[in-house]
Amino acid sequence: MKTTLILGASPNPERYANKATLMLSEKGHEVFPVGLREGLIGEHEILTNTPVVKNVDTVTLYLGPKNQPQYYDYILKQIHPNRIIFNPGTENEELVKLAQAQGIETEIACTLVLLSIGNY
Numbered sequence: 478m479k480t481t482l483i484l485g486a487s488p489n490p491e492r493y494a495n496k497a498t499l500m501l502s503e504k505g506h507e508v509f510p511v512g513l514r515e516g517l518i519g520e521h522e523i524l525t526n527t528p529v530v531k532n533v534d535t536v537t538l539y540l541g542p543k544n545q546p547q548y549y550d551y552i553l554k555q556i557h558p559n560r561i562i563f564n565p566g567t568e569n570e571e572l573v574k575l576a577q578a579q580g581i582e583t584e585i586a587c588t589l590v591l592l593s594i595g596n597y
Contacts (some may be wrong), residue, residue, distance in 0.1 A: 488516030
């Protein structure tokens with residue numbers, strides 16, 4: 478199972494980041510939801526700021542491109558995952574290039590779809 482950091486997590490059950498956190502957890506993945514505000518997604522506490530999380534396989538993004546630059550160092554240097562998933566609406570060519578230059582796999586896809594078809 479893959480340790481996943483969900484960047485842009487929200488306690489709002491209508492948000493896709495919330496749904497992805499729950500689905501990842503249900504499928505047995507260790508999840509670390511990170512958002513702007515504290516709260517809960519199921520039993521998972523939403524972490525704020527730039528929490529230290531070790532051995533992250535995947536960062537799945539739920540932040541629009543204009544809100545991503547403040548997290549570049551956090552994602553690329555502190556977390557340094559094996560891959561970054563750019564969910565619909567989060568596509569960012571600049572971050573893709575920066576990640577790939579550091580050997581981080583990038584994928585433009587929907588985490589929920591990947592999980593539902595068994596390709597996560």
